[in-house]
Amino acid sequence: MKKIEENKKLCSEWFELLRNRICQEIQGLEEGKSKFIKKKWLRDPNGSNRMGGGEMSVLRGNTFEKAGVNISTVFGKISKNLKGKIPGTEHSNKFWASGISVVIHPFSPKIPAVHMNTRYIITKESWFGGGMDITPTNLKSKESLKLAKFFHRNLEKICEEYRKGSYKKYKKWCDDYFYLPHRDEPRGLGGIFYDYLNSKNWENDFNFTRKVGKTFIDSYKSIVVDSKKSKWNEEDKKLQFHRRSRYTEFNLLHDRGTKFGLQTKGNIDAILMSLPPSTGW
DSSP: OHHHHHHHHHHHHHHHHHHHHHHHHHHHHOSSSOOOEEEEEESSTTSOSTTEEEEEEEEOOSSEEEEEEEEEEEEEEOOTTTTTTSTTOSSOOEEEEEEEEEEEEESSTTSOEEEEEEEEEESSSEEEEEEEEEEOSSTTSHHHHHHHHHHHHHHHHHHHHHSTTHHHHHHHHHHHHSEETTTTEESSSOEEEEEEEOOSOHHHHHHHHHHHHHHHHHHHHHHHHHHTTOOOOHHHHHHHHHHHHHHHHHHHHTOHHHHHHHHTTOOHHHHGGGSOSSOOO
8 A cells, every 4th residue: 555655646746747847848949928827626626635636737829829738636436437447447436547638739830739648547456558649730741751750769769668569569559549530540640659558567667657758848849949940821721720620529539538537527628628729620
């Protein structure tokens, strides 16, 4: 029990530390005076902390039309709808979950949108999950493919350091997951996705999850610096709205995090933070 409590503390503290760094780096790239606005929320509608809660951080600026970085630590009992559908809940409905979720929608169509989340969940079992993916406006342009190649190269490095062959596995998992079956097309140019990660070496799994967060902000910062000066036109903007519409469809129809958040009575604004500020069909 003592070890479990220590692990909970380490994870929730890490997610907050990572949130602070991501907000600092993104705000440093923002061209203007816009800053992240933070807002705490509690899962219990009565205002107590007996069910946990979280904190939203949202920036609306010139470089980043909408950037959201959310952290949460929630616990209690899962709904009857989820009992037995999540590992370790077959005979108990108690759960504990902590994590970070990041979605960034830049103003310039030349800067890719990006998503990252990592989490640690405890029921009768425990595991890490998460990943990240990149969504350029034009999925076929040379510049987008170049940025995606850089993004994937960095992901491959940390995956192979963690476990040989894991990059191929997590990349395919991402490609299969971030896919719109009703459109028969991918959401973007992929990344990695992993879930139910428990190798029986907690420190190693935690270290990998921390590297995912660090690699995300290091990679994306470099991508923004390289692409923010690129010129764009109205056709690029129309294509960006089109890409955002697909992003919206996925997050509302297929995203597991959205469904989990709603089914565990999370904060609605935090759950739907991932949606773009403007789009078009």
